[in-house]
Amino acid sequence: MNRYKASVIISTYNQPLWLQKVLWSYEAQTETNFEVIIADDGSTDETKNLVDEFKAKSKISIKHVWQEDDGFRKTKILNKAILETSSDYLIFTDGDCIARNDFVATHLKLSRANCFLSGGYFKLPKPISEIISKDDIKSQRCFNSDWLLKKGLTKTFKINKLTSFGFKAWVLNTFTPTKATFDGMNVSGWKQDVLAVNGFDERMEYGGEDRELGERLMNHGIKFIQARYSVICLHLHHDRPYINKAKIEENKELRKKTKHSKIKYTQHGIYK
Numbered sequence: 001m002n003r004y005k006a007s008v009i010i011s012t013y014n015q016p017l018w019l020q021k022v023l024w025s026y027e028a029q030t031e032t033n034f035e036v037i038i039a040d041d042g043s044t045d046e047t048k049n050l051v052d053e054f055k056a057k058s059k060i061s062i063k064h065v066w067q068e069d070d071g072f073r074k075t076k077i078l079n080k081a082i083l084e085t086s087s088d089y090l091i092f093t094d095g096d097c098i099a100r101n102d103f104v105a106t107h108l109k110l111s112r113a114n115c116f117l118s119g120g121y122f123k124l125p126k127p128i129s130e131i132i133s134k135d136d137i138k139s140q141r142c143f144n145s146d147w148l149l150k151k152g153l154t155k156t157f158k159i160n161k162l163t164s165f166g167f168k169a170w171v172l173n174t175f176t177p178t179k180a181t182f183d184g185m186n187v188s189g190w191k192q193d194v195l196a197v198n199g200f201d202e203r204m205e206y207g208g209e210d211r212e213l214g215e216r217l218m219n220h221g222i223k224f225i226q227a228r229y230s231v232i233c234l235h236l237h238h239d240r241p242y243i244n245k246a247k248i249e250e251n252k253e254l255r256k257k258t259k260h261s262k263i264k265y266t267q268h269g270i271y272k
Contacts, residue, residue, distance in 0.1 A: 007085035012095030031105035039081035042069025075200035097233040119186030120228030180224035182214025198269030207248035
């Protein structure tokens with residue numbers, strides 16, 4: 001029998017200040033029977049030192065899976081991280097996404113056989129991202145819409161992600177026009193299903209690399225359930241210097257082939 005109910009896989013690259021806030025959010029979870037696997041695509045020692053410090057002090061079980069920096073190879077490090085997990089249920093997120101305290105519990109509560117959950121995230125502007133403290137996370141005030149508005153947040157319809165529970169969340173999840181997909185910031189499902197399609201396609205660089213895995217899972221018969229108003233994280237602001245337009249076009253072609261040919265299994269995944 002597995003020791004943990006869930007494995008949270010957090011991808012990161014040279015964002016130790018953001019990763020610190022994210023790890024604080026996992027210390028605040030109502031569900032405590034989970035492990036954290038940090039999938040590190042080549043960060044410097046600053047990140048390693050932060051993780052080592054957390055591991056020494058925290059009650060959370062944390063593994064740091066690292067590979068040498070050789071360009072954007074997120075899919076490769078995620079595949080390595082998957083093999084390091086020791087539970088049947090995987091939650092994928094990023095090192096710039098602060099998880100609400102019911103994040104792990106709600107993923108587990110809503111989990112279903114042959115299904116993946118497509119969760120939500122709420123983007124924060126740079127000034128608010130920078131001021132959020134450990135105490136703001138511990139107290140959960142950073143998820144309070146009034147607190148965020150007082151800090152300068154612009155009010156939009158998306159604030160419903162932070163204020164929806166119970167019936168309201170069900171209505172918005174059910175009738176949102178947004179499709180349920182594999183979005184690496186907040187998605188969960190069964191390890192056996194990820195292994196059945198051989199994980200992430202390591203030819204994919206930035207731009208839809210997570211969606212492609214989702215499309216193969218769908219071809220494999222997995223249903224994606226919309227949970228964007230139930231499973232919430234705050235997305236901290238950051239730039240994307242690694243965007244490569246040529247690679248994005250290559251990714252689009254790979255995804256097109258996956259869709260049209262109904263591909264379930266990649267030869268360029270976990271097992272070569």
